[in-house]
Amino acid sequence: MWKIAGIELESRLFLGTAQYRSPELLRQAIAASKTQVVTVSLRRQSKALHGAENFWSIIQQSGVHILPNTAGCRSVKEAVSTAQMARQVFNTNWIKLEVIGNEHTLQPDPFGLVEAARILCGEGFSVFPYTNDDPVVAERLLASGCRILMPWGAPIGSGRGLQNEYALQILRDQFPHTPLIVDAGIGAPSHAARAMELGYDGVLLNTAVARSEDPPRMAKAFANAVTAGRLAFEAGLIQAKQKAEASTPVLGTPFWQQDNPGSPL
Amino acid sequence: MRVVVNGEPREAPPHVSLLDLLRTLDMEKPYIAVCVNMSCVPKFQFESFELQENDEIEILVPYQGG
Numbered sequence: 589m590w591k592i593a594g595i596e597l598e599s600r601l602f603l604g605t606a607q608y609r610s611p612e613l614l615r616q617a618i619a620a621s622k623t624q625v626v627t628v629s630l631r632r633q634s635k636a637l638h639g640a641e642n643f644w645s646i647i648q649q650s651g652v653h654i655l656p657n658t659a660g661c662r663s664v665k666e667a668v669s670t671a672q673m674a675r676q677v678f679n680t681n682w683i684k685l686e687v688i689g690n691e692h693t694l695q696p697d698p699f700g701l702v703e704a705a706r707i708l709c710g711e712g713f714s715v716f717p718y719t720n721d722d723p724v725v726a727e728r729l730l731a732s733g734c735r736i737l738m739p740w741g742a743p744i745g746s747g748r749g750l751q752n753e754y755a756l757q758i759l760r761d762q763f764p765h766t767p768l769i770v771d772a773g774i775g776a777p778s779h780a781a782r783a784m785e786l787g788y789d790g791v792l793l794n795t796a797v798a799r800s801e802d803p804p805r806m807a808k809a810f811a812n813a814v815t816a817g818r819l820a821f822e823a824g825l826i827q828a829k830q831k832a833e834a835s836t837p838v839l840g841t842p843f844w845q846q847d848n849p850g851s852p853l
Numbered sequence: 854m855r856v857v858v859n860g861e862p863r864e865a866p867p868h869v870s871l872l873d874l875l876r877t878l879d880m881e882k883p884y885i886a887v888c889v890n891m892s893c894v895p896k897f898q899f900e901s902f903e904l905q906e907n908d909e910i911e912i913l914v915p916y917q918g919g
Contacts, residue, residue, distance in 0.1 A: 604919030614917075629918030632859040632911065633880055644884055644915040657918045665891060672893035673886035673913055744919070794919035 590789065592767050593682055593714040593736065595653060599624045600784065601814045602655065602769065603807070604794025611642050613803045618650045621807035625653045627684055627792065629660075630674055655716060657684040658704075662697070667704040671713060683708060684716045684738070684771075684792075694744040694772075698725040702732050709733025718771050721755035723762050730766065737766055738792065741783065742773025745795045749779035753786065760787045777806075777813030784817025785825060854906040871902040875912070886913045 589596050603623040608614040618626060628647060633640070647654065656674035661667040664687065671683040687704055689697025696719050705715050709732055717729050721739040729737060739759055742748035750756060751773065760768060767790070770783040774793040783791050791814055800806035856865050858878065865874055871894060875881040887894050888911045894902050904910070 604917075606917035606919045608917075627918045629916050630886060630913040631916040633885060633914045634859060640914045640916055643917060647915065659918055669888050669891050669893055670913075673888055676893065676896060677884055677886045677913070677915060 592789070593716075597624045597653075598622075599811070599814075600790040600818055601780070601811055602627065602771075602790055602792035603797065604792070605643070605647065606794055607798035608803060609798075611639060611646050614643075614798075615646050615650065616804040617797055617807040618646075618652065620804040621797070621811050623652060623807075623811075625655050626650070627655045627657050627794070628678070629657050630670060630677065653682070654678045654680055655682050655684050656680065657718075658686045660688070661686060662688050662700075664700045664704045664707070667700070668707050671704075671708050672711075675713070681712055682714050682716065684718060686718045695740065696720055698722065698728075701725070702728045705729055705734050706732040716769070721752055721759060723755075723758055726759055726763060730763070735766065736769065737763065738769045738771035740772040741770045741779065742775075744772045746773050747775025747796055748773055749775055750782055750786075753782070756783070756788070757786055777809045780810055781813040781817035781820070784814055785820050787821050790814075854904075856904055856907065857909045859910070859912055865904060868903050870900055871904060871910075872899040874904060874910070875899065878912075880912050882914070884915055887911065888913075 589598055599622050601621055601623050602625045603621050604627045605614055656678050658667040658670040661670055667685060667687050674683060685704055687697045687700035688694055701717055701719060705717050708715050715734045716736050716738050717734050718738050719725055719729060726737050741750045768788050769790040769792050770788050771792040774780050774791060775796050780791045797803050797806045797810060854865055854867050856863055889908050
């Protein structure tokens with residue numbers, strides 16, 4: 589069990605709910621992932637928005653915690669208004685705060701993000717900021733009242749994995765008591781496992797499951813990878829070395845290897 | 854009077870309440886959120902909130918998100 593924003597969870601995998609080929613695949617993927625937190629958005633009510641009522645029904649029946657997002661917001665005002673509306677609809681103070689600053693990479697606008705975080709934290713929100721891997725921005729977010737950080741691994745939906753492990757490791761080392769969740773860019777279960785091996789507290793992903801050929805099976809793969817990565821972190825990974833070191837003891841090496849006692853088996 | 858609902862111009866009776874507008878549009882649902890001129894309107898104010906000429910109203914519902 590671990591705790592984030594006042595809630596105890598067993599799963600460390602947060603799952604997005606977009607881009608599934610059918611509502612049934614979404615339902616199956618949520619179940620297979622064993623996630624306890626899913627992200628959702630708010631969109632304009634219109635006839636073009638197919639299946640909105642069915643979607644909400646599936647999410648409610650799944651019994652998971654809701655993490656609403658401010659996806660698509662490009663200004664502080666938009667993000668704050670969307671968060672306030674999300675609190676009404678979903679009856680939660682949790683908000684995944686996105687203030688997008690670049691159309692090409694969809695990377696966060698750190699200036700708008702910090703300002704929106706300051707306002708929302710002041711209004712009692714538990715802000716989950718989608719941020720970059722810059723420790724200076726991380727410090728400003730924490731000073732704004734955030735208690736959680738969600739640095740990206742790579743651009744949203746790119747599936748490129750952890751593009752800057754060095755920076756992510758610095759964040760982990762510099763903020764050892766802050767829950768850190770890699771959000772965005774995860775493409776394969778091995779990417780998620782690696783994030784967890786670095787000591788991250790969780791992983792948030794969407795496209796890698798939703799756009800796979802078999803989303804429920806991929807969701808299960810990610811669940812296992814996150815568990816494996818966390819276990820590995822807790823067990824303590826060995827340090828990589830420059831040269832080989834025999835794993836089989838050399839003591840008692842049979843006579844026919846005496847000429848070369850250091851050779852590994 | 855003219856108001857804008859989710860980006861589309863509409864005619865509404867003068868001084869209509871937000872709740873009545875939602876009912877007229879068949880959008881009075883338990884899971885909606887509304888903001889008027891970029892300010893969120895709490896549900897308990899829907900009935901007393903009087904709309905003005907050229908108000909811009911956004912009505913949002915839960916949807917897929919990453």
